[in-house]
Amino acid sequence: MLTRLCLVAGLLLCVEATKHPPMASTSPKPTPTPLSLADFYRIYFHREDLNNDGVQTLSEFEQLWRQADLNGDGSVDLREYTSIGPSTMLMASEVYKYLDHDHNGVITLQEIPRMFTQFDTNYDGWITEQEFVDEKIRIFNLVTKNIGLGKK
Template identity: 30%
Template sequence: MGPSGALIVFVVCALCGGASAVDMSKVQPYNLTAAVMFLQEDLNQDGIMTIAEIDSVFDKYDTNGDGRESRHEYTTMICTADPDLFQLSHYLFDDYDVNGDHHLEQSDFEAWHAKIDATGDSNGSVNQDEFVNYWVKLFETIAGQAPVHGHAHEHGHCP
């Protein structure tokens, strides 16, 4: 590779932050992070994650109160809580946006709940094992992804 090729690689790496994958260090070990998430989101502490509990968790991201969360609302809330999770927040939004319409709504929450339940016994309830197993697999999948999500409005850092 000649000097100009090395310069191009350097510029590309500088633009990408030099990282080869989304930084997942804040959520490791994945199983412990997922277990803590379940305990925090199982609002009545009965060992079952209901759609109503998922709705309550997601409602906090609806900053304009219109009943749906945009990518911007969701990623901004995550960024405010922990800027190091900004890249991860885009991948999580995509997972929650089951119907792919770029907004999170009740239908997405119900479909997302069903996705988690389908990893276990598909009985309409999500228990801690199903929840943790789902998140561990999701985190492992995201860990291998490039840090820049690819959305034109996403620049790899908090807005």
């Protein structure tokens, strides 16, 4: 969940980079190339691949959830989700609402398998980099559209 929150913050940077093209400079300073959304998610896929085997498993999803449960009460609430890393409250809360499948205000360990199968689109028991990237982009587009940042 920590990396998920950092991911949201990074996504906002990607959105902002597309809104504000680099200004012309009189000095020949190199301009960094903006990271594509897909490349950004690829980086986070590998950060969340805890055993570095090239796929993510349900066990890894559950381990990430346990890390996000800061107070150890068996659930991750919006406060815990937003305190893990930098992000705007609006974007983080919209992603959180999307991930909270039963909409009770907390994400419990029992919700993780459903979240996992959402990413494991071919239902083979692990999430590949491409499955992860595709689902993250889908969620990003849905959430940014819902808060008025995406294409209409």
